[in-house]
Amino acid sequence: MRRETRTLAALIGVVVTMGALAWAAVPFYNWFCRVTGFAGTTQIAEQASDVVLDETIRVRFDANVDKNLEWTFRPMQTKMDIKIGETALAFYEAVNNSDQIITGTASYNVAPEVSGYYFDKIECFCFTEQTLQPGERVEMPVTFYVDPELVDDPDASWVRDITLSYTFHLTESKQAALDAPSVTNIN
16 A cells, blocks of 8 residues: 555656646746747847947838737838947837727747847837727837847847837737626626
8 A cells, every 4th residue: 555655646746746847837938038039039128238330230020910809000110220239219000990998918029030139129019018999099119229249149140130020919808808708687
């Protein structure tokens, strides 16, 4: 009986460990991407760069909307040529095409992926949820720069064209409310 108890305890330990690892995987992955720029994850900067190089880089802008979000979302410029280290300001436009108040959240990345570590956002609409009234149109700014250290990285020094891409998603709380079955109260 003692052997069965140890086996059961070991199995329970394995299940608990696997559950803990699965629970920690998403936050760890998100942290890893933010720190390393992996998968094109951009960086967040507190202030502008102190160094501006006499080298130009082109930033292209891309916008997508999740199929569950009744918004139109587009960049207000398709590309911008800036000096490496120069602070730039770009705008995206969002329009709520529904007759309901809708809150969305933007996910983002840059391509090529290696440039994520050097793409620094100072301010961005993507840092917070965005709530639009029915029919409302807003212009949303993003302030950014490309870190001059890019030119010294042997893996990234070739990059002179970066695409900044956003996808707006319906927030989870709103999606849950839409997915919930409606209840009709009949008196």
